[in-house]
Amino acid sequence: MVSPISSSPVLTQDELKKIAAYKAVDYVESGMVLGLGTGSTAYYAVNRIGELLKQGKLTNIIGIPTSKKTEEQAISLGIPLSDLDTHPVLDLAIDGADEVDTYLNLVKGRGGSLLREKMVEGACKKFVVIVDESKMVKTLGGSGLAMPVEIVPFCWNFTAKRLERLFSDAAGCVAKLRVGDTGKPFMTDNMNYIVDLYFKGEMGDLKVVSDEILRLAGVVEHGMFIDMATTVIVAGECGITVKNK
Ligand SMILES: O=C[C@H](O)[C@H](O)[C@H](O)COP(=O)(O)O
Numbered sequence: 001m002v003s004p005i006s007s008s009p010v011l012t013q014d015e016l017k018k019i020a021a022y023k024a025v026d027y028v029e030s031g032m033v034l035g036l037g038t039g040s041t042a043y044y045a046v047n048r049i050g051e052l053l054k055q056g057k058l059t060n061i062i063g064i065p066t067s068k069k070t071e072e073q074a075i076s077l078g079i080p081l082s083d084l085d086t087h088p089v090l091d092l093a094i095d096g097a098d099e100v101d102t103y104l105n106l107v108k109g110r111g112g113s114l115l116r117e118k119m120v121e122g123a124c125k126k127f128v129v130i131v132d133e134s135k136m137v138k139t140l141g142g143s144g145l146a147m148p149v150e151i152v153p154f155c156w157n158f159t160a161k162r163l164e165r166l167f168s169d170a171a172g173c174v175a176k177l178r179v180g181d182t183g184k185p186f187m188t189d190n191m192n193y194i195v196d197l198y199f200k201g202e203m204g205d206l207k208v209v210s211d212e213i214l215r216l217a218g219v220v221e222h223g224m225f226i227d228m229a230t231t232v233i234v235a236g237e238c239g240i241t242v243k244n245k
Contacts, residue, residue, distance in 0.1 A: 037095025050077025109223030133236035146196035159218035
């Protein structure tokens with residue numbers, strides 16, 4: 001069901017992200033252990049949680065950040081933090097996504113944080129994903145944009161070529177090493193590299209593709225989040241849509 005947002009004519013993508021994020025924070029209750037996502041959409045949710053804590057409308061929250069950047073943001077907002085060693089089961093995580101398909105499978109990691117996100121969000125009882133409508137796709141990888149894979153730096157080119165070869169019979173893909181602002185390889189929080197896969201066609205069975213990628217030595221994790229989201233909140237020009245698994 002679509003709930004109307006407002007009568008204002010055109011909302012920016014950032015405004016839509018904020019609307020989805022605020023809606024997701026309605027799911028947060030005092031006393032929860034929360035997974036704090038990463039990216040420009042999750043940023044709004046983390047800010048809102050900090051604001052509600054400050055106002056005393058939320059109490060006893062413990063946050064588990066999914067990146068160093070989110071950790072810094074949470075510390076600046078005074079959100080108490082912990083980790084998966086101390087809190088192996090989380091009540092709820094809120095995070096953005098780069099793509100969401102019709103079955104609520106996701107592509108994540110275009111901002112570089114997929115490994116910690118997958119660890120934290122895989123340990124949550126509920127995982128609420130927040131997106132603006134531009135992220136909705138029919139099939140993952142179908143947007144022609146990157147599907148990130150975190151790999152170890154050792155002989156990265158060898159691993160990138162093996163990733164390309166995995167798809168040479170079916171979809172076909174080009175693997176590109178992600179480069180940071182300095183012109184050097186982008187480094188994840190875990191001191192790994194990212195190879196972005198650009199598919200020429202549909203990936204096929206996501207679980208099969210996932211297993212094949214993870215079987216390659218040198219691969220740490222990929223950005224497909226299959227069967228993980230329990231709720232997706234989509235903010236669009238016509239309103240908010242909440243999709244539940
Ligand atoms: O690595 C980044 C994360 O997976 C983000 O959650 C994802 O890229 C979506 O980011 P944004 O909300 O900025 O579009």
